[in-house]
Amino acid sequence: MSGSIDLYKDVWVFAEQNNGKILSVTFELLGEGRKLADSLGVNLCAVLLGSGIQDKAQDLAARGAQKIYIVDKPELAVFNDESYTAVLVDLVNKHKPGILLCGATTVGRSMSARAAALLNTGLIADCVGLVIDPATKNLLQTRPTLAGSLMSTSVTPGHRPQMATVRRKVMKEALLDTGRNSEILLQEVAAEVLKSRTKRLKLEVEAETTVNIVDADIIVSGGRGMQNAEGFAILRDLAGVLGAGVGASRAAVDSSWIAYSHQVGQTGKTVCPKIYFACGISGQIQHLAGISASDIIIAINKDPDAPIFKIATYGVVGDLFKLIPILTQEFRKLLKK
Amino acid sequence: MHIVVCVKQVPDSQSVKFDQNTNVMLREGVASILNPFDAYAVEEALRLKEKLGGSITAISMGPAQAESALREAIAMGVDKGILVNDPALAGSDAWVTGYVLALAIRKLGDAGLVICGKQGADGETAQVGPGIAAHLNVPQITYVRKIDEIDDKHLVAQRLLEEGHEFIDSSLPCVLTVVKEINEPRIASLKGKMAAKKAQIVKWTVLDIGADPAKVGLGGSTTKVLKIFAPPARQGGQIFTGEPEQVIGRLVEQLKDVVTAAAK
Structure with missing residues (x-):
């Protein structure tokens, strides 16, 4: 100054x-x-x-x-x-x-x-x-x-x-x-x-970031409970119906089920959607740091003791592979898609 | 090439516990570790050295116990550790940290590349890397996920942007801040740990690096923390259990208005 x-x-x-x-x-x-x-x-x-x-x-x-x-x-x-x-x-x-x-x-x-x-x-x-x-x-x-x-x-x-x-x-x-x-x-x-000593050579737009999670109003996120990369398919279906972004916990990214650019939490991105679906995510403090400003947090997890339920606005205890397809179907009806 | 890695000692967030009622952090018994984001910086420097030869110096600014973060870096394979340690530095903010580390790097004289983690896991300012670059008057590339090319004069790196990856060419020397995606940090070998134990950590004071005493410490900091408080606790809400169709029905009933408004 x-x-x-x-x-x-x-x-x-x-x-x-x-x-x-x-x-x-x-x-x-x-x-x-x-x-x-x-x-x-x-x-x-x-x-x-x-x-x-x-x-x-x-x-x-x-x-x-x-x-x-x-x-x-x-x-x-x-x-x-x-x-x-x-x-x-x-x-x-x-x-x-x-x-x-x-x-x-x-x-x-x-x-x-x-x-x-x-x-x-x-x-x-x-x-x-x-x-x-x-x-x-x-x-x-x-x-x-x-x-x-x-x-x-x-x-x-x-x-x-x-x-x-x-x-x-x-x-x-x-x-x-x-x-x-x-x-x-x-x-x-x-x-x-x-003048600058750096130069952009090109920009590669990431295919799956059609809905960028930092701007998304709704995010559907998956964690260890998705079991494997294929498990994310049901999240993408739900996200597709809602026009939502797809997020992931550190555990899912570290297992190479989804790219790092989708990681939510301290090591990844901080998000602030209207609705955050945490599917098969236990809720480590580092993950919660990235989602705590969300308006509504929905936890879907088979473990009733998962920490995510302590902060979720709505929680559903059960098998996410049964629950999420039904949820997708219901929202499809609601949104007439 | 002489690569400098800037590291910080931070409280281990895995071991941080909170008072259930007040949400206040319980500091007692909290372990200190090498900032996890800096481990990626150290690993990337090691990989570049394997490819290009040269040496790696890790620099930290902090209290005497921050030596242990430098020893962690040496255990991974870094050649030398320098701790800028001076009572006059107590209370320094991100501006001062960038200034001090830049002066320490300048004193080394021959750094071809500086690598930092994207941010400290404690303060999370992400300001020190660009601060060092500004004070050294060299280019910067932040949030680097991959180094595609490097020689003595320039590098090409990929920066993680909100919408994808940007490929950037930069002249050297420059400062990079790296994200987790760039590599998987190695576990220190037994031999590395032995070397780290024996290593002589070089100590520099404010005077050694030629810093203006008026620009460091609490007095030199541009920002002041007025208060620290627990965030309003987020309360758990309703838990639904029962048959899948039923519970989903109840959930959708709760969400339908906000979903209809938000879904595009």
């Missing part, structure tokens, strides 16, 4: 886009950012980096962003750790936001950690709660720690901007808010800021 912290004012949201599509977490950040900006009496702004993305400013304006800083360059066509970070750092040094929020995505977490080091400021990762301290006007940032077994609240008292990455699907999306006048501020950066 440069200069007194009093010079740092507005609330900024990093508008993450992928192939020109603004990610929903950006709208969640704008929803949360609006509350913070209003309680501080400052502007809510968005930062949009990419190539050929200027028309997306409307989406951000419609969700309440008052100023939209855009850097539109061919070099920024896909996310790049070095160039995206350097551009962000450049804009922060120029415009001095008081708060900078990013989604706790792969991109958000990689970029903000690098940016915080370069900006000599604090970053709190994977926040689930943000509020302004009425006394100090500092941002109180709450996050889970130690496999979700503890929560901690931290501040960045003497450095700016106060940076946070925010867990997806925890905050409510900003409502359409078209009444405001938004300023679109196209930014120029020096050529060396766009």
Whole structure:
């Protein structure tokens, strides 16, 4: 940071886009950012980096962003750790936001950690709660720690901007808010800021991640109780009917029944669906850390003493190979599929 | 190539117990282990050394007992362990850790590649790897699941993204943070364990690495923890038992509204 912290004012949201599509977490950040900006009496702004993305400013304006800083360059066509970070750092040094929020995505977490080091400021990762301290006007940032077994609240008292990455699907999306006048501020950066020593050669989209579990509203997950890779077929059927993502416990992934990208829990992904089906999953603390923010957890397990039943909203004790096909059939009827 | 692996000692989450009533962690008798995510970093370094030759140095920043995490790495096959240990470092946050480890790596002078686990199993910030890269002014690739190619000047690695895998070419030196999928860490051999027992752990202080005393420890940290508390306990709900058709009927009755709204 440069200069007194009093010079740092507005609330900024990093508008993450992928192939020109603004990610929903950006709208969640704008929803949360609006509350913070209003309680501080400052502007809510968005930062949009990419190539050929200027028309997306409307989406951000419609969700309440008052100023939209855009850097539109061919070099920024896909996310790049070095160039995206350097551009962000450049804009922060120029415009001095008081708060900078990013989604706790792969991109958000990689970029903000690098940016915080370069900006000599604090970053709190994977926040689930943000509020302004009425006394100090500092941002109180709450996050889970130690496999979700503890929560901690931290501040960045003497450095700016106060940076946070925010867990997806925890905050409510900003409502359409078209009444405001938004300023679109196209930014120029020096050529060396766009340089990078890494380059994306290609992207391989994983076939089965048609429903990405971190974005899914419903997840059907299997554990050791699925018995083998073939056991997951009944979960895929259920997921197909529900339009759900397929998840797995560490035990299932370690047995090579399903790819690591499906692993839910501390060693895998943290998810936050409306409904989480835990099928044949006993419920180790590391798995529970990844699912505890789900609205509804349904456990299906033959062992009535499995720890998963202690936290499940609904539990069914029984043979999942009998139960799940019936469940799939019932939902198919319900959804007329 | 000289490969540096950054490791951390963490409480063994398998042995962490909680007070049933208050949900507060019971720290007594909790064992400390090499951060499980760092074991993948150590293993990947060992595999690269088998292919490319060279040496591996493990570096940790922490209290004196963090030596044992370095010894675990040496038992797996790492050549040398360095502990940056100084009372002035107590209370350091992720920013300081990245700064200090970067200075220690710079002091080594010839690191061609730095590998870290994706995050600490305790703090889970995932900030130290990118922090080291930023302070060293080298490129980074996070969440690496595979290294496809490597020579003295560059590497190609696959990063795990939400939607798939991204193949990235990076010049060297660079910093990688690796995920579990990258390998299966070896179990230390008896010979390795003997070597680890005897190994001399090099100790560096804040002064040794040339860190600005104002930028380390509690005072140098950019963030402050105000409070730590137990999360609201999630209560168990209804358990259904009985004939499969019956229990599923009752479950579907409970879920039908939310499923109809959420299913696409």
